[in-house]
Amino acid sequence: MLLPADHRRVIIHLDADCFYAQVEMVRDPSLRDKPLGVKQKNLMVTSNYVARSMGVKKSMWIKEALEALPDLILIDGSDLTHYRQCSSEISAVVRTFTVDVERLGLDENFADVTEILEDYIEESDPNKIEGRVYGDKEPDETLPGDPCGCGCRERLIAGALVAKKIRQQIVKATGITCCAGVAHNKLLAKLVSGYYKPNQQTVLFPWLVHQLMNSLNLTRSIPGIGSTMYKTLEELGIHTVKDLQNSSLALLHSKFDDETSKRLRDLSFGIDDAPVRRSGRPQTIGLEDAFRKVNSIDVVQSKYLTLLERLLKLLKEDGRIPSTLRVCVRKFDTKKKFGNRESRQTPILPSLFASGVQNVGENTRATLMNQVMELFHKMVDTSKEFHLTLLSIGFTKFIERASHENSISRFFFKRKRSETEEQDINEEKGEKSAHLKSFSTFSSVNNSKIHSLELYLESCSESDSYSSEGGRNNQGSMNIKDMLSKSHNHSIERKILKTLKGNSSNNMHKQTSVTNNEASVSNCDQNNGDSNCHAASSPLEDLSSADKDGIARVPHGIDEEVFQALPPEIQDEIILDYKSKPPDPKPVPKSTTGSPKIPFKVKTTSATLDKYFKRDSVRGPREARETVPKISSTETNAESVISHHSSNEAAPPERKEDGGEDKSAASGSSSSGLSPSTLQPPDGVDSSVFSALPWEIQKEIVEEQRRSLSSSSASRVSNSPSYSGRRREASSSIMKYIKKV
DNA sequence: TGGGGTCCT
DNA sequence: AGGACCC
Structure with a gap:
């Protein structure tokens, strides 16, 4: 047995x-x-x-x-x-x-x-x-x-x-x-x-x-058996760990499902194959206040206000942007001492934290406070008497990428905040057409092709938040390094990356003099003597001064051309990533069979692309299901690295870090809309690749096809004001890479 | 009993 | 949204 x-x-x-x-x-x-x-x-x-x-x-x-x-x-x-x-x-x-x-x-x-x-x-x-x-x-x-x-x-x-x-x-x-x-x-x-x-x-x-195990006596002393299970076990006549060892699975089955029964049994023998799951940054940040009695709205409001103010500080330290707000109350109840909490949540308009989480203005505070009270009123009828014993609020579902990709994100996201905002808001409202609007509205300012590609790449790298660094789910997807290596399978992606670099790096930098990200980062630098912000940058500084010698530092397995073309900061990150994870320590099994079915609605990177970008996940669908409006800002915030434990007599050999400890609360839906309708791939384009592309890109490809078909005679077929010469070039360069080989 | 968190359903 | 678990 x-x-x-x-x-x-x-x-x-x-x-x-x-x-x-x-x-x-x-x-x-x-x-x-x-x-x-x-x-x-x-x-x-x-x-x-x-x-x-x-x-x-x-x-x-x-x-x-x-x-x-x-x-x-x-x-x-x-x-x-x-x-x-x-x-x-x-x-x-x-x-x-x-x-x-x-x-x-x-x-x-x-x-x-x-x-x-x-x-x-x-x-x-x-x-x-x-x-x-x-x-x-x-x-x-x-x-x-x-x-x-x-x-x-x-x-x-x-x-x-x-x-x-x-x-x-x-x-x-x-x-x-x-x-x-x-x-x-x-x-x-x-x-x-x-x-x-x-x-x-x-x-x-x-x-x-x-x-x-036998010395433990009560089953309750086994971690994993809480008060509820303990009681249930008692009802079954199982009191001690020994009882549990001797109990039949059939008996356990009468009260627990199959897995639980087995788990209980195993635990009683000291068997436990649960993996150590890497903890990333918290999935929720919340604050509570408990008390004997609160029965007036004024007090409720002032308590929530204090909580909110404190919470915003925590949020600022954390740096990530939440996408939902949760409000919770505990009503006085003599019977149930535990569990009688009620909560309501609501999405937060990303525009609320448009300028990051660092300096939250009065408007945002007021809006949040209103939302808090709205949620509160959904739970408590204040026209009658009420008696509360606890209030709490919290932020959840953070939007971010792994922090070690931060500078990469910055590279990809040199676009104006206002653009993102608009898209985010629209997404949130489910206004599908809105994406079109922003698409054409801003493209005269910004190179939309690049923009689309950024969004596209972001959607790929967003799944990376689950990757090795962040992931408590080691099923993780690929990170940028992975995208760049593992060569030929990913030639398409690599080439898109190249394309992006080749066409955009110039104007991307001019476009916005100061991006919000940069603003936030410097903000962060100023505002604290706290270790958080330094953590992310100092290792990079060390590194770049350490090996500045160009080609020699191209990590093995990475396309040199691509690598050299990347901005130095990204090169550094990739190298750092390599150093921390030397030659493939734990090859992650790659089977294509278990690829999670992801509802197309929530993910721009559809299953087809996942095959290329992600490792298979063990518990895939859970994260995939979560949809979060995309926000382009990400705050650098690796957990503090101890400054004073520098001397290394007893320090661990080599190994050291492995990037930040991030986990994003959700994989983002990426670019603004999902296609309201499916476009047909043009001739010569692999349909599986095509269908996996964001709709924006699909559209461009189709339009480009159309243009090139009617080309020589009419050069301005498109009635979209967004079509500039530059865009056309960019677009046609995509085609080269997407066509069937 | 506090003031937090996690994951699963 | 709630329930189980953990500290």
């Missing part, structure tokens, strides 16, 4: 000790030796170890805590700003060891260190291990041999070394101490990380898994 156990991975779970309290102690070292508690409202959320030793535990009421210890120092931890900051620094440190880092809350991180083990295996002593071993009686017990024989012993010993180095680096960078658990899966690593408590680490060898 049980397959041979799989101990191939080494997972480290890191858990900061009494996180909030530690952060406060780092901020004010004089608190170190005093009993300290961090509270939120009436609840004590954490206490430091001094306080704990004096009887003040977690999750106590403030009242109780003060009764137990009148000298307790209390700090209000309702504002998570500092914790958030520290938390990202910790994750950033872990990420210098491996990019496979998953955050869980603010104080926990999983790291899959399997791939970096080689770098540490030699350094580690096969008979000694860092930290504690689960099941040992004393700190430096002799290690057992290898009852397993699969090599896991060695790997875990190396893993323990890695864990120790990570913890050292975290302390060095942030002053925060952590516990760590090292095991062959996430479940086990997590279960074991807290075994020896402050500032220690423990390794679990596979042969003690049963002992560990």
Whole structure:
């Protein structure tokens, strides 16, 4: 029944000790030796170890805590700003060891260190291990041999070394101490990380898994089994982990679906194949305020206003542009203590954040506030009495590309904000014809052909947000580098890229003296001494000064011609990308069979093109389904890279970074409209390629065909004012590349 | 019990 | 929009 156990991975779970309290102690070292508690409202959320030793535990009421210890120092931890900051620094440190880092809350991180083990295996002593071993009686017990024989012993010993180095680096960078658990899966690593408590680490060898699991008793203590499942299990007579191990799948089936039943069973045996999913930047940014009672609209409004103001600051730090606003309330309800929240959401007009998220004007604030109240009124009938206990607002569905593509985006998006805006608004309203309008309205100013291509390329690179850098979904699509390499399959794309470069680079730069993106970036530079903005630029600076020698730095596998033609900043990014991911570490299986069916409506890059641009996704359709109006602005905002952990005695070998940690909330729909009707590909054009192109481009191709057919006699067939000579050239150059070979 | 988050349905 | 889970 049980397959041979799989101990191939080494997972480290890191858990900061009494996180909030530690952060406060780092901020004010004089608190170190005093009993300290961090509270939120009436609840004590954490206490430091001094306080704990004096009887003040977690999750106590403030009242109780003060009764137990009148000298307790209390700090209000309702504002998570500092914790958030520290938390990202910790994750950033872990990420210098491996990019496979998953955050869980603010104080926990999983790291899959399997791939970096080689770098540490030699350094580690096969008979000694860092930290504690689960099941040992004393700190430096002799290690057992290898009852397993699969090599896991060695790997875990190396893993323990890695864990120790990570913890050292975290302390060095942030002053925060952590516990760590090292095991062959996430479940086990997590279960074991807290075994020896402050500032220690423990390794679990596979042969003690049963002992560990059986020691747990209640099923509730298995992460993944929450209160609801726990209750259901109880109803089935399953109370302990052992019960769960012995329960029949048939019994579980009576209450759970197939997958859940299997998962439960596996968990009870310590089996867990869940991957460490890279955490990107948050999918939602929200704020809550809880209280005993609010029953007047005025108070509601003022609470929301405060929340909104704070939220806009967070949004500014984040830099991305949200596309939906969510408002939430919790109504007083004696019965349900939990879950009685209601929420409503609404799309945000992209024009609201037209000038980025950096300087939100009064109008935007007012509009947002109106929307908040509108949503609120959908949930609460204020003509009657009401009793609320919580209000919250949040932004979701961010529009962005991976931050490492930022300068690439800037290259592609030298167009006026107003153009995008208009399109976005129109898209949002579903006004299909509007795209035509903007198409002709602006093309006299801007080279529309280029414009279309930009949009087109953007739509391709937008799917990249899921790629290696950003993606918690490692199914990721290709990023720019991938587009440029993997040569002949993608000749079309490469040539389009070339075309773009060749025809446009000149006028693109003249067109808009200062783009909004540039504005935002410099804005960002000014406005903070905060590490965020520097993170993205400094590695590039290093790099460009390091190897300036032209051709020699063309990465292997990239078309040299294309590469040389790219702007230096993009070259740098590509090189950086290459350096961080040397020769194809983990080839991603490419099957064309599983290609997700994407409704044509939501994606300009249809399935046909996906074949060329994207790797197959495991869970494809989910992201694809999300449609988000495109916005051209993207803010540089790699998570802060620790500046002070520079010295590298214990630093990880090589590997380092891997770009930013981005994830976009949705894959964008790209250019403005989808074709209201399908155009027929002209003769000589591959129909699958043709149909995959954005409608704008299709249209141009068709029109060009038409023109060339009636060519010699009538040179101005088109009644579109947008047709300039320049455009025609550009257009015909596309044809060369799209025609069947 | 707070003030956050994640993903799935 | 809500529910489950996590901290």
